[in-house]
Amino acid sequence: MITIQQLSDKLLRAEYAVRGPIVIRAQELEAQGRKIIYCNIGNPQALKQPPLTFMRQILSLVEYPELLTKAQELYPKDVVERARDILTKNPSGTGAYTQSAGIPFIRKAVADFIANRDGIPANPANVILTDGASKGAQAVLTALLRSPKDGFMIPIPQYPLYSASLTLYGGEQIGYYLDEENGWQLNETILTQSLNQAKSKGINPVGLVVINPGNPTGAVLSQENIAMIIKFARQHKLALIADEVYQENVYATDREFHSFAKVMHALGDTDTPLFSLHSVSKGFLGECGHRGGYLEMRNIPENVLAEFIKLQSISLCANVPGQLVTYLMVAPPKPGDASHELYVRERDSILRDLKEKATLLGQGIQQVPGMFVDIPQGAMYAFVRFELPHKPGVDPTQMSADQREKYEAERDNAYCLALLEETGICVVPGSGFGQRAGTLHFRTTFLPPRDEMEDLVKHLGGFHVRYVEKLRSSAS
Ligand SMILES: Cc1ncc(COP(=O)(O)O)c(C=O)c1O
Numbered sequence: 001m002i003t004i005q006q007l008s009d010k011l012l013r014a015e016y017a018v019r020g021p022i023v024i025r026a027q028e029l030e031a032q033g034r035k036i037i038y039c040n041i042g043n044p045q046a047l048k049q050p051p052l053t054f055m056r057q058i059l060s061l062v063e064y065p066e067l068l069t070k071a072q073e074l075y076p077k078d079v080v081e082r083a084r085d086i087l088t089k090n091p092s093g094t095g096a097y098t099q100s101a102g103i104p105f106i107r108k109a110v111a112d113f114i115a116n117r118d119g120i121p122a123n124p125a126n127v128i129l130t131d132g133a134s135k136g137a138q139a140v141l142t143a144l145l146r147s148p149k150d151g152f153m154i155p156i157p158q159y160p161l162y163s164a165s166l167t168l169y170g171g172e173q174i175g176y177y178l179d180e181e182n183g184w185q186l187n188e189t190i191l192t193q194s195l196n197q198a199k200s201k202g203i204n205p206v207g208l209v210v211i212n213p214g215n216p217t218g219a220v221l222s223q224e225n226i227a228m229i230i231k232f233a234r235q236h237k238l239a240l241i242a243d244e245v246y247q248e249n250v251y252a253t254d255r256e257f258h259s260f261a262k263v264m265h266a267l268g269d270t271d272t273p274l275f276s277l278h279s280v281s282k283g284f285l286g287e288c289g290h291r292g293g294y295l296e297m298r299n300i301p302e303n304v305l306a307e308f309i310k311l312q313s314i315s316l317c318a319n320v321p322g323q324l325v326t327y328l329m330v331a332p333p334k335p336g337d338a339s340h341e342l343y344v345r346e347r348d349s350i351l352r353d354l355k356e357k358a359t360l361l362g363q364g365i366q367q368v369p370g371m372f373v374d375i376p377q378g379a380m381y382a383f384v385r386f387e388l389p390h391k392p393g394v395d396p397t398q399m400s401a402d403q404r405e406k407y408e409a410e411r412d413n414a415y416c417l418a419l420l421e422e423t424g425i426c427v428v429p430g431s432g433f434g435q436r437a438g439t440l441h442f443r444t445t446f447l448p449p450r451d452e453m454e455d456l457v458k459h460l461g462g463f464h465v466r467y468v469e470k471l472r473s474s475a476s
Contacts, residue, residue, distance in 0.1 A: 014167040015432070016160050022416050026426040036424045037452045039444040042215065042380045044286030047447040052285060052346050054339045055328050058083050062324060063094055076338035086324065094320040100313035102129025102294075103320075106327040110294050113330035118262035126297045128308060129318045129326055132288075133245045133279035136295035137209075138165050139311055140241055140275045144206050145171040151198055153191070153208040153238070157383060157433035157441070159215045174198040174205055177436055180385070183374060184219035186210065191232055207239040208232070213246040213257065216383040216433045216443035218358070218376030220255040226263045230272060239273040245293070248283030251355040252377035261298060274298040280325045282380065284350040292322030292329070354380070357446040357453045364457030368464050380445050383430065386464060388415065388440060389471050396438065404437055412440045418467060423459040 004012070023040050030036045038047060045051060057075050061067055061083035071080050087093065089105045101107060107124040114122035130136040141152065141162075151172030154162045158175075166173050176194040179187040191208075198205055210229055212221045221229075233240045242260035250257050261276055280292035297305060312318075333339040361382055362375030372385040388411060390396065396404050409431035416429045419442075430441025446453060 010168050010170060014164040016164050020428070020432060022413070022420060022428065023426060025417065026420055026424075029420070029424070034424055036420075036426055037448050037456050038426050039446075039448060039456065040426045040428050042282065042445055042447065043288050044282075044380070044447050045288065047445075048449050049286045049350060049447065050346070051287065052343060054079065054333055054343045055285065055287065055325060057339075058086070058328060059321060059324065062086050063321070065093070078333055078337040078339050086327070090320075094324070096320070098317045098320060098323065100317050101309050102127070102318060102323050103327075106323050106330075107294075109327050109331045110296065114259075114261060114296060118259055118265070120262055120265040122261075122296070126300065126305065128295045128297075128312055129323045130293045130295055130312075131291040131318045131322055132281060133243065133277040133293040133295075134161055135318070136275070136277045136293055137161055137241060137243065138169075139295060139308060140207070140239070141165050141169050141171060143308060143311060144239060145169050146206075147204070148172070149202060149204050150206045151203040152241075153194065153198075153205060155186075155209065155211060155214075155434075157216050157430065157435055157443075158209070159211060159243070160432060162209050163434075172198070172203045174203060175434060178214070178217060178219070180436070180439075183377070184214055184217035184383075185221060185225045186229055188228055188232060191229075195236060205236065205238055207241060209241045209243065210260070211243040211246075212260075213249055213378030214381075215246065215379050216381045216428075218374075218379045218381050218383065220250050220252060220257065220378040222255075223258045223263060226258055226260060227267060230260065230264050230267055230269055234269055234272045239275065242274060242276045244276055245279040245282045246379040247278065248351070249354065249380060250378040251351075251358050252375070255377045257378070261296065264298065269299070271299055273300055280322065280329050283329070284347045284354075285325070285329055286350075287325050287329075290322045290325045291319055292324075292326040294326055353450065354446065357450060358382075360450070360453055360457060361444070361446045365460065368461040370468060371460075371464055376446065380447055381443050382446065383433070383441050383443050385430075385439055385441050386415070388468060391471075391474075401437065405431070408435070408437070408440060412442060415440070415467065416442050419460075419463055422466075423463050425456055425459060425463075 026036045057079045061071055090103050107127040110127045111122040111124040148170045151174045153174040153176050156175040156177050163173050176191050178184040195205055247257045260274055264274055276296045278294055280290055281288040333343045358376040365371050365373045365384055370387045373382050376382045412429035412431050416427055419425050427442040427444040435441050
């Protein structure tokens, strides 16, 4: 039998908190009959968000074209026409490999989507269809890491895809703190400090990852902030990864999604490499299981582009239903199409519900003494800060950085585990995303149905107060 010692050390060191031990314990409790409110992962349809009818109708026809004749009676006219059109343009159907970069008409539809969204030129040749945004991000890390001393700047807190993939591929993580006091925007001084610190340790920074809207922060970056980031990347010759999977998830009325591509175009930057990611998993689609998405590249010469396509060809192509869902995401029904009205109704209902739940969660948590959070501006998460007393004689400021990180990780893990055991609420400890020394957080989604979100808000406060009291009394 193979032993764990025979496995790659890189794999053993990679950590992915979103599906970590707390979630495993939640599944055990559920198997014993406990009701669990899963707030650990941005997986909307697992939490009862319905799929859009338009998507599923078309998928059913392209997966089983025999249905087309019957579908005339069942489905709206534009659905049948669209399915026929897809089958004409991709006659080999969903069971055949496609070109490595993806089905050409879908790459063109993605470029048109970007051009319309941003009012800028977009080239289908620079679009690669991927199995979710995860594979796009991993392609960029794979291609740009030339030595173990090469590093990517990644946010703290961050979505662990980036830290785990850097460990897996053998690159350095150059963490930069997001500015919690300033709505989790990026801060140029902090970026410069972390870049210089990395260089002083012999690390060679090659890229900068930005997640906007943010996971786990729920923040939406301002246009000025994005412009600052692009100028910073240009000055320090860093490639940019703009993870924009939550671009449809903006709830704050004073915020708007600005793509890095648009801001870069406005700045006239024709030099800084930009890798933008989008996905069918988030927004109002929530089609996580279909594993669709795209990577769009700017300021990339043709020979580099060819290497990215070669990389994609090593795993042949992205899955075809995922490519098709990506197509339907970027080319939804138009006004006047028979499906348009229902599509708009379903889309708006999902986004309205998310917005209401973001407010419910943010306002509810703000009432709890010792818990701090802004109402999430976007995405699907809140990164909640909470305060706990220390045992007498324990002073974390006297610990080494490593000791302190371990101590704080134990505290937020113990807290989230106790929350789960006591209330059935499953959230992810902040240490899984990274947090400033001296602070504790957890990340929760606001995806569960409204009644569960109401329960969550109700139970969270009571739990926190009891937990703090217990720590205090065990200390005295
Ligand atoms: C910021 C961010 N990027 C990428 C992904 C991965 O998305 P996909 O399902 O498209 O691989 C997620 C998933 O939660 C995410 O939060």
